[in-house]
Amino acid sequence: MTKRLVDEISEANDEQCTARVKTALENTHNITASETSIRQMRHQLGWKYGPVKAYPIIRDANKVKRVEQAKAWIESGDTFQDVIFSDETTVVLERFSTFAFHKKGRLSLKPPPKHPLKMHVWGAISRRGQGCIIIFEGKIMHKVTCRSLMHCTTVVYVVP
Incomplete structure (x- = not known):
């Protein structure tokens, strides 16, 4: 019992x-x-305590596509003189367990929290140097927001 x-x-x-x-x-x-x-x-x-298996961020199919694109750039001889790299990342401010009990032969799968507190970081860089970094909360749901972020982070590269 x-x-x-x-x-x-x-x-x-x-x-x-x-x-x-x-x-x-x-x-x-x-x-x-x-x-x-x-x-x-x-x-x-049969319970054991061990690491939780996390969901992959990049699928294997996308990894292959990224390698193919990088090889194409190398072969073309692109120097990226006219390219601005911009990226956004999210810092999740919520704890969830990375260890849990599981039975032998069965992993403990944990989806991330559905609506965790998030901070977004957006920045840009080119061969001319780095742009500003913007930290903000909320969602990027509007094209105007995206345009204003792109303008703010890339304006340093525009030659008058």
Whole structure:
């Protein structure tokens, strides 16, 4: 009975430490068990504590396309004299677990939080040097916002 409950509690929240499982058994099911017993039960049930597998950011198909594009640039002899590289990155200000319990042969997959607090950083660089860096919150949902960001970060490259 206790072993089944430990399995159910671990299945419901695979990030819970042994002390929290013990508390859940005591508060919800009125069962007293030592942390050592709970660790042994988890081990017998096949639970292990380890890293969470994250979702890939760049798909393999896109990696191949990027390499092909880079090779094409090298072959063309492009010096990038007339190119401005602009990029935006997002810093997510929310913690989510990178370690969780999982059973042998089954990884613990965790999607990122749906609406975490985010800060966006946008900047540009060219052969002439670096542009300004802009840090902002919210979403880039409007073409005007994108144009104004591009103008602000690239205006240093315009020759009068």
